[in-house]
Amino acid sequence: QKEVEQDPGPLSVPEGAIVSLNCTYSNSAFQYFMWYRQYSRKGPELLMYTYSSGNKEDGRFTAQVDKSSKYISLFIRDSQPSDSATYLCAGGRGSNYKLTFGKGTLLTVNP
């Protein structure tokens, strides 16, 4: 079992929809979780990260972590065509350990 599992999609939604992107993980040692967004032929950019269980909100984006079920989610409200990208989840522990990435989910928001 991979340490971080992510449904690769692709996921296609109409503009304005609420998008839910999900990952599961198996490593109980993960202390924090990150979401990166990657546009086509570009490098990933950090969207947000969270340390604890619960929700963290940043504008239209909400990251949710449930450590009891080892489940992490990213919600996008009022999705826009500019949100079309690949979204990568990652788990990590400490500042000197490697991040473990999921395979990414390709999202397309149709105008």
Place this chain on the structure above:
Amino acid sequence: DGGITQSPKYLFRKEGQNVTLSCEQNLNHDAMYWYRQDPGQGLRLIYYSQIVNDFQKGDIAEGYSVSREKKESFPLTVTSAQKNPTAFYLCASTRQGSTGANVLTFGAGSRLTVL
């Protein structure tokens, strides 16, 4: 503006040739990383370096080599021993987040195609 510069953006190589991908950062980050990205495979770690003159193999180091002579630079050489080098290569560096998270900053990537 601070960031990571990767060059070249596109590179074509004939089989049997070594090629070197450049990665330079002006973020004053200590650690640097090389990842390979293939469709459907996600990011796979090739090499990483936490300090100058020291580096460690990642999950798929065979056929690759690196050096870290300066804090700002972490070049990756794709050798002829790498069996399937066509891929998108990403360089990254890290700062320690305010709560100790290993936050990666990525370059724009280099796409290598073997002819």
